[in-house]
Amino acid sequence: xxxxxxxxxxxxxxxxxxxxxxxxxxxxxxxxxxxxxxxxxxxxxxxxxxxxxxxxxxxxxxxxxxxxxxxxxxxxxxx
Amino acid sequence: xxxxxxxxxxxxxxxxxxxxxxxxxxxxxxxxxxxxxxxxxxxxxxxxxxxxxxxxxxxxxxxxxxxxxxxxxxxxxxxxxxxxxxxxxxxxxxxxxxxxxxxxxxxxxxxxxxxxxxxxxxxxxxxxxxxxxxxxxxxxxxxxxxxxxxxxxxxxxxxxxxxxxxxxxxxxxxxxxxxxxxxxxxxxxxxxxxxxxxxxxxxxxxxxxxxxxxxxxxxxxxxxxxxxxxxxxxxxxxxxxxxxxxxxxxxxxxxxxxxxxxxxxxxxxxxxxxxxxxxxxxxxxxxxxxxxxxxxxxxxxxxxxxxxxxxxxxxxxxxxxxxxxxxxxxxxxxxxxxxxxxxxxxxxxxxxxxxxxxxxxxxxxxxxxxxxxxxxxxxxxxxxxxxxxxxxxxxxxxxxxxxxxxxxxxxxxxxxxxxxxxxxxxxxxxxxxxxxxxxxxxxxxxxxxxxxxxxxxxxxxxxxxxxxxxxxxxxxxxxxxxxxxxxxxxxxxxxxxxxxxxxxxxxxxxxxxxxxxxxxxxxxxxxxxxxxxxxxxxxxxxxxxxxxxxxxxxxxxxxxxxxxxxxxxxxxxxxxxxxxxxxxxxxxxxxxxx
Numbered sequence: 001x002x003x004x005x006x007x008x009x010x011x012x013x014x015x016x017x018x019x020x021x022x023x024x025x026x027x028x029x030x031x032x033x034x035x036x037x038x039x040x041x042x043x044x045x046x047x048x049x050x051x052x053x054x055x056x057x058x059x060x061x062x063x064x065x066x067x068x069x070x071x072x073x074x075x076x077x078x079x
Numbered sequence: 080x081x082x083x084x085x086x087x088x089x090x091x092x093x094x095x096x097x098x099x100x101x102x103x104x105x106x107x108x109x110x111x112x113x114x115x116x117x118x119x120x121x122x123x124x125x126x127x128x129x130x131x132x133x134x135x136x137x138x139x140x141x142x143x144x145x146x147x148x149x150x151x152x153x154x155x156x157x158x159x160x161x162x163x164x165x166x167x168x169x170x171x172x173x174x175x176x177x178x179x180x181x182x183x184x185x186x187x188x189x190x191x192x193x194x195x196x197x198x199x200x201x202x203x204x205x206x207x208x209x210x211x212x213x214x215x216x217x218x219x220x221x222x223x224x225x226x227x228x229x230x231x232x233x234x235x236x237x238x239x240x241x242x243x244x245x246x247x248x249x250x251x252x253x254x255x256x257x258x259x260x261x262x263x264x265x266x267x268x269x270x271x272x273x274x275x276x277x278x279x280x281x282x283x284x285x286x287x288x289x290x291x292x293x294x295x296x297x298x299x300x301x302x303x304x305x306x307x308x309x310x311x312x313x314x315x316x317x318x319x320x321x322x323x324x325x326x327x328x329x330x331x332x333x334x335x336x337x338x339x340x341x342x343x344x345x346x347x348x349x350x351x352x353x354x355x356x357x358x359x360x361x362x363x364x365x366x367x368x369x370x371x372x373x374x375x376x377x378x379x380x381x382x383x384x385x386x387x388x389x390x391x392x393x394x395x396x397x398x399x400x401x402x403x404x405x406x407x408x409x410x411x412x413x414x415x416x417x418x419x420x421x422x423x424x425x426x427x428x429x430x431x432x433x434x435x436x437x438x439x440x441x442x443x444x445x446x447x448x449x450x451x452x453x454x455x456x457x458x459x460x461x462x463x464x465x466x467x468x469x470x471x472x473x474x475x476x477x478x479x480x481x482x483x484x485x486x487x488x489x490x491x492x493x494x495x496x497x498x499x500x501x502x503x504x505x506x507x508x509x510x511x512x513x514x515x516x517x518x519x520x521x522x523x524x525x526x527x528x529x530x531x532x533x534x535x536x537x538x539x540x541x542x543x544x545x546x547x548x549x550x551x552x553x554x555x556x557x558x559x560x561x562x563x564x565x566x567x568x569x570x571x572x573x574x575x576x577x578x579x580x581x582x583x584x585x586x587x588x589x590x591x592x593x594x595x596x597x598x599x600x601x602x603x604x605x606x607x608x609x610x611x612x613x614x615x616x617x618x619x620x621x622x623x624x625x626x627x628x629x630x631x632x633x634x635x636x637x638x639x640x641x642x643x644x645x646x647x648x649x650x651x652x653x654x655x656x657x658x659x660x661x662x663x664x665x666x667x668x669x670x671x672x673x
Contacts, residue, residue, distance in 0.1 A: 023483060030203075041349070055229040057205075057232060
């Protein structure tokens with residue numbers, strides 16, 4: 001597990017109401033019991049934590065925690 | 080004062096000054112214009128306009144009406160240089176910002192019909208977004224689609240599916256030369272724009288709004304609904320591809336020359352409390368939201384409410400979903416410490432087919448709640464006043480605007496009186512011209528007598544409308560309308576399901592928000608396969624509609640169909656609620672539900 005994946009899992013844990021084991025392969029929208037409004041809350045946590053903004057097109061292509069970690073890494077490198 | 084460093088960190092721009100509250104020299108004119116272009120010509124003589132805030136709440140763009148007019152005139156010429164002809168449809172993604180505004184109003188000056196398109200907001204929503212865009216582009220027979228750099232790829236894929244060959248980014252459009260011709264704005268007897276708010280993804284319908292309709296509706300909104308004054312300042316986080324955002328908080332304020340401060344919907348979704356903070360900073364007087372927005376903001380404001388000043392807010396309008404009195408009470412009690420006055424709440428009723436507004440409560444009066452007996456409503460179709468504990472609280476949505484006629488009719492077409500529940504019909508100058516290029520749907524909606532069948536159910540109470548439920552099959556969730564057809568369609572794409580295997584409907588939850596139930600006819604035997612299918616359906620529904628649903632596996636051939644071979648959702652719901660259709664795997668299902 002990369003450091004980014006690990007940090008994202010930590011941020012996601014409070015939203016993980018049904019106790020799913022989180023990994024890079026976890027599908028954020030379908031493996032977790034989390035509705036669209038709560039997902040945005042989580043996205044904000046991620047943006048604030050890494051100090052980035054995730055554009056809509058990238059968000060719509062993101063499925064798993066691993067996908068999100070890649071987006072985060074690409075955005076943080078960009079600075 | 081914020082430091083420059085902090086401002087930059089929040090995505091703000093140094094030295095920007097937001098537009099002022101009022102036009103000292105320019106007398107306020109409340110939408111007494113024949114067209115949107117005429118309204119903008121007048122507003123451009125003043126100093127008010129639109130301000131856009133960053134996702135972290137810093138001022139990012141200022142667009143006075145004067146500057147918007149300049150940009151629109153130039154953008155209109157650039158659109159015409161692409162060879163577009165009068166009345167051609169220009170699809171444009173309605174991201175909250177100056178680019179969208181330039182194209183929308185550019186079209187008004189160039190005689191082109193803008194079609195504001197949605198953006199995708201969901202994690203993993205790409206595929207269903209592209210399908211949705213393709214359906215919309217096809218329904219409008221758009222000649223061109225315009226998007227931001229970010230969404231260009233998605234829109235281009237949707238355009239390819241719809242056979243729309245020309246897709247430009249805003250920057251590419253602005254790089255075009257200006258056509259050297261006289262701009263001919265739309266006249267008062269011409270069209271204005273196409274609004275998508277109605278119909279499912281599988282067959283979207285574009286509501287064609289004329290200049291007559293938008294100017295009439297803006298007049299009603301400003302004069303009768305909001306009672307606008309020169310001292311007003313509006314605030315909106317509503318999406319501009321939706322009628323409440325576009326008409327209520329972009330076109331109407333412009334037609335009354337007041338300033339609007341915007342927070343993008345995507346920013347609101349991440350930080351709902353920022354809405355309240357920015358209204359406090361701007362001393363906003365008018366805002367609007369579906370009930371769920373007030374709910375979200377009140378929950379997220381945490382301990383910060385006391386630092387806010389919402390005492391200037393005189394209109395906190397509610398529309399777009401069933402107005403929920405419990406949510407309003409919670410918001411009012413949480414924000415009373417910030418000087419919020421509950422009398423500011425303004426319930427209203429409307430829809431894209433009537434441009435936006437149909438009725439408004441009196442904006443100077445407190446919200447009126449009617450408590451009625453649930454059983455009498457369900458069994459007799461009567462709204463019987465009740466003070467019992469289990470009574471249903473309904474918010475009264477006000478009188479129809481003075482230029483319109485509203486009738487509530489029984490199933491046999493009789494006009495009903497006070498407290499009899501029936502279907503709501505509307506006739507007004509704000510009515511759509513029709514669904515674009517869809518005469519069958521138009522004929523089904525607007526009768527020979529000129530009345531629109533809203534599909535909504537309600538009753539009269541002393542001349543005011545009370546809504547008991549929206550269109551029969553429509554699912555209401557967090558202020559959004561979800562079409563069951565869309566949920567069924569995505570589920571039916573999953574192997575081994577076929578068309579007709581899925582029925583989606585809403586079951587009214589305890590809090591008046593809908594719970595979504597999806598019945599799936601299942602021919603699988605193996606328990607693991609069944610659970611995999613259940614998971615796949617739930618995931619697909621989540622990705623496309625953004626809602627949690629309860630997937631119930633039911634035996635093959637158990638879903639009811641009408642005599643004409645159409646799925647009967649109400650029949651399926653009734654059988655499900657009575658227990659006649661039940662889950663195949665009750666033990667597994669119960670575990671999952673816990």
